[in-house]
Amino acid sequence: EAGVTQFPSHSVIEKGQTVxxxxxxxxxxxxxxxxxxxxxxxxxxxxxxxxxxxxxxxGMPNNRFLAERTGGTYSTLKVQPAELEDSGVYxxxxxxxxxxxxxxxxxxxxxxx
Amino acid sequence: xxxxTQLDSHVSVSEGTPVLLRCNYSSSYSPSLFWYVxxxxxxxxxxxxxTSAATLVxxxxxxxxxxxxxxxxxxxxxxxxxMSDAAxxxxxxxxLMNRDDKIIFGKGTRLHILP
Numbered sequence: 001e002a003g004v005t006q007f008p009s010h011s012v013i014e015k016g017q018t019v020x021x022x023x024x025x026x027x028x029x030x031x032x033x034x035x036x037x038x039x040x041x042x043x044x045x046x047x048x049x050x051x052x053x054x055x056x057x058x059g060m061p062n063n064r065f066l067a068e069r070t071g072g073t074y075s076t077l078k079v080q081p082a083e084l085e086d087s088g089v090y091x092x093x094x095x096x097x098x099x100x101x102x103x104x105x106x107x108x109x110x111x112x113x
Numbered sequence: 114x115x116x117x118t119q120l121d122s123h124v125s126v127s128e129g130t131p132v133l134l135r136c137n138y139s140s141s142y143s144p145s146l147f148w149y150v151x152x153x154x155x156x157x158x159x160x161x162x163x164t165s166a167a168t169l170v171x172x173x174x175x176x177x178x179x180x181x182x183x184x185x186x187x188x189x190x191x192x193x194x195x196m197s198d199a200a201x202x203x204x205x206x207x208x209l210m211n212r213d214d215k216i217i218f219g220k221g222t223r224l225h226i227l228p
Contacts, residue, residue: 003156004156009154035218041220042218042219042220042221043203043218043221044218045215045216045217056215058215059215091156091157093157101147101159101162102159102216103156103159104149104156104157104158105156106154106155106156107156
């Protein structure tokens with residue numbers, strides 16, 4: 001069984017540019033989560049999808065971040081325009097039910113210069 | 114509200130000696146507690162979880178953790194460290210039955226294994 005995959009593994013962009021991160025959850029997992037780890041800080045929750053619906057987006061830092069999950073399969077997280085403080089590692093996780101353990105992807109390391 | 118504190122940002126042990134990674138939590142509800150490990154360039158992997166069953170939880174790779182409510186602790190232990198255990202470890206708390214609460218990560222403990 002394939003695990004959670006994320007693309008790209010690394011991205012380096014300039015301040016003001018746009019970046020789109022992609023997450024492919026484990027097939028059949030309705031729940032998809034995005035997290036972010038800024039350097040030196042703890043991993044923080046961004047948002048939670050159940051199928052294609054946003055269950056909870058209270059962790060999204062501001063309106064420069066837009067997450068979508070069209071069709072309830074893969075998800076994208078767009079940052080537009082990127083700022084220096086957006087640098088960090090963005091993790092995606094999926095689970096079959098909300099009370100089940102979450103399976104994490106390897107993360108996308110985003111560097112904004 | 115919930116919080117989790119990993120008391121050490123770095124721990125170094127010699128190969129073959131015991132490992133202790135400390136975690137304290139606070140939760141308004143009966144918590145679920147997890148330990149995850151991240152090896153370089155890999156995703157977070159679940160080591161073990163406590164969800165109100167047995168207080169001593171055994172996980173993969175010889176790790177175990179004990180839920181101590183009186184001490185609000187969930188320390189991770191292993192009797193004998195192996196070089197492959199070198200990684201970053203995260204303690205996580207969740208009140209999964211309370212939909213308003215998120216899962217909360219500790220800041221992580223980086224485990225170094227000395228030859």
